[in-house]
Amino acid sequence: MAATGLTTYRQGIQAELRGLAGQLQERRNAGSPASGDEIRQLVKESFERCAALKRSDLTEENRSKADVCFVTVDRTLEELVHETAVYPADETALAHLQDALDLLLAAYEEGYTEETLPLSVLAALMEVRPISACEPIVAYIESRVGPLTKGMEYQRGRGPILLRLLNDLLRRLPRSQSQSVILSGRILMLLSSAYPLGEKSGVNLRGNFNIGKGTVFEQEAEKEMEEAKEDAKKEDVKMEVEEGEEEELPKDAENPAESNPSQFYTTFWSLQRIFNNPPLLFAAPPVASTSADADPFRTLKNGLRQTLAAFAAATKKEKELAGSAKEGAVSGKAKESEVDAEEGLEEYFFPKFLTSRNLLELELAAVNFRRQILVQMLILFQYLLSLTPAERTRVQSFHPLNAAALSPFVLQTENETWIREMRSRTLDELDSMDGGRRFRKAVQLVLQREQNWMDWKLRSCAPFTKPSLDAAAESEKARAKLRAATRKTKKFPYKMGNPNLNRTWQHNATTLDGFEPNVADDELNYILREYRLEKNRVKQQEAQLARAAPGSSQRYEIEATLDQKRIRLQALHWRAVRAASTQHLRHFASIGAGDVEKLESLVDDERRKKEEEEERLAEANGKDAADEATPKKEYDSDSSVLGLHERMSPDVAKGKEGSEAKQQQQEAGTPEPEDAAKKNARGEDEPGTPPPKDVAMPGTPVTPKRPREEDVAMQDGEVEVKRQRVE
Secondary structure, eight states: OOHHHHHHHHHHHHHHHHHHHHHHHHHHHTTOOOOHHHHHHHHHHHHHHTTOOOGGGOOSTTHHHHHHHHHHHHHHHHHHHHHHOOSSOOHHHHHHHHHHHHHHHHHHHTTSSOTTHHHHHHHHHHHTSOHHHHHHHHHHHHHTHHHHHTTOOSSSTHHHHHHHHHHHHHHHSOSSOHHHHHHHHHHHHHHHHHSOTTOGGGOOTTOOOOOSSOOOOOOOOHHHHHHHHHHHHHHHHHHGGGTTOOOOOOTTOOOHHHHOHHHHHHHHHHHHHHHHOGGGGGSOOOTTOOSGGGOHHHHHHHHHHHHHHHHHHHHHHHHHHHTOOSTTOOOHHHHHHHHHHHHHHHTOOOOSOOOOGGGHHHHHHOHHHHHHHHHHHHHHHHHHHTTSHHHHHHHHTOSSOOGGGSOSOOOOHHHHHHHHHHHHHHHHHHHHSTTHHHHHHHHHHHHHHHHHHHHHHHTTOOOSSOOOOOHHHHHHHHHHHHHHHHSOOOOOSOTTSSHHHHHHHHHTOSSOTTOOOOHHHHHHHHHHHHHHHHHHHHHHHHHHHHHSOTTOHHHHHHHHHHHHHHHHHHHHHHHHHHHHTTTOGGGTTTSTTTOHHHHHHHHHHHHHHHHHHHHHHHHHHHHHHHHHHSOOOOBOTTSOSSSOOBOOOHHHHHHHHHHHHHHHHHHHOOOOOOOHHHHHHTTOOOTTOOOOOOOOOTTOOOOOOOOOHHHHHHHHHHHHHHHHHHO
16 A cells, blocks of 8 residues: 555544544533443444555555555544544543543444454553543453453453553552552453353462562660560569460450550561461561560460450450440440441541550450451461361372462461460450451451452362263263153062062962072162262261361361271272172173163163063963963854854853842842851851861771972972982
8 A cells, every 4th residue: 555545544534533533522422421332333334434444454565555544544543443532531631531441342342453452542541641540441351341342352461451450550559548549349340240150360379478568667776675575584484384275354354455555566566477377376486586476376376365455454344334244234225326336437547557656555446456456366376276186188189189279388286286376266256346246257257258269279279160061961861861851760579578478479388498588689789779878878978978067076077077088998899799699600791890870770670571471471371361261152053054052051041040040139138147156057167167077987098198280389499499408
């Protein structure tokens, strides 16, 4: 493209965009601002009149011409935005700037500019404007966050630009003004809405502490420092009475802030160094140091003990002054003061500790100040309790494990016991304050969420989104469930209730010989039932273990019980495979390394098929027997073919007539049963009377009784069973 053509093209683009910006400003002044769709349509028409190329129209043939056109459009839009970004700006100027930014955004959406251009222009605007003038730009980003982040990749392109833009603004905000704090919260909310929860760019993966800003307090004179060291040595000697165990403070303990304010001032503010960087507790003491205060844990114990004593005295004094120390004193004024306290907390802001020596007494009297220090203690305790051996064992089971965030320090058992006691006392101190229970619950909830956040980082920031389900696999699962639900219910195999009674009924036996239980089958069924029950118990114990608090006594008990149940489950697994090897060895090729669930399924399928086959054979045999029992009919030879008549014997005819008469009598009315005396008179027996034994008369030849076929078969079976036992 020649220089003359480029100049003409540039002038045409500038004229179109400036005219479009003026048109938008006129509509806004008239009270009818253009919508986003209207702006996109106007931008599209303007670029079409200028014959501008889209990014999607780029080819190898027109690359040189397209590059010049793209640069011209980008430069023109940037100049238009910077011309309208005047400072100081009133509402009209801000509205004009918003229209220019909308033109830039519409050009990107239509494909005439690079995707990073809108955010790059916004970043350039914020770099040259003061904090007060950046708030309208943040408001614009909040209102256009959808188009600005549509299809954004978080690791490249627009993602890093937006993240850097907002983080740079956060660093510039002062921390001593409430208005800046509100803007900081808006920026953080914007970041959380624009980026996914699993985005690692804002995560402290290594768990580093912010030690850049420490708490500076007044240094004591040399004489006072020496006195403080002497007093500290005395305290250390007192603490060594029970080999480092802390003595329980009495309720009326002396307030160290009043007895020795100079020493307490140094001890109290020295704790901030440990709160700011807890790994200092595990640092090795200097080689040349022999004093007792060289042990960081001993210094921490002494400082926390004195701090809690001073806080308890301040809380007691506050209750006495307020008249709320009386037990059961509940009044309307107390409720009003509670509401006032809540309103005060909403306006409460404490950017930095005031460490003047003269202000310490006043700070200790403030509830909010004491609460802040107590929360710092709880945060420190949570960090130290995450270094116990039990907690480290739990964390090392995470997969994949972020080893960089795992602390190399391990907390000793005696220090763990002391920390748990101090944590309990700290929570009690929070409860004793006005509105302390509600504040304590809020703090514990925040700490619990912080622990969950730490676990997520230790799991290498696993994504929260789950992958989509496989349609084919889910369809197959649904079909399998449908087949299982519509499958024919397995018939109960024992009609008489159990195997022994069922065999007795089938064989019509009079003795129990040959009815010993099938030990192999019964043992397998029993073991499989016990295996299922024990497996369910193991799953329940594992669920309870997941819900148990780490390091608690309940967790140790559940782990011990779970180990025993797992051992029993393995024993039942081995017994089930051994019991099945004698009867169902043919299925072992299908169960792999001893899949008991699959073995049980195969055995049940085989049993069900066998029962269905027996039922089918029984139905077929019953039908054949019914056909054989039906009497054959004879017909008169002299009857015609069309009118055959049955020929019955006299006995059959007589029986038929009697049955018809009996049926008529039953239809007319059922006769009442005869009296037992009448039956006895006729020689009839009552129901249930056993038949009389046959008694041979003297001189009468005795005919041997022919045994039944069932008895002969049963006796043969008993002989065969006994022969197998002997073998």
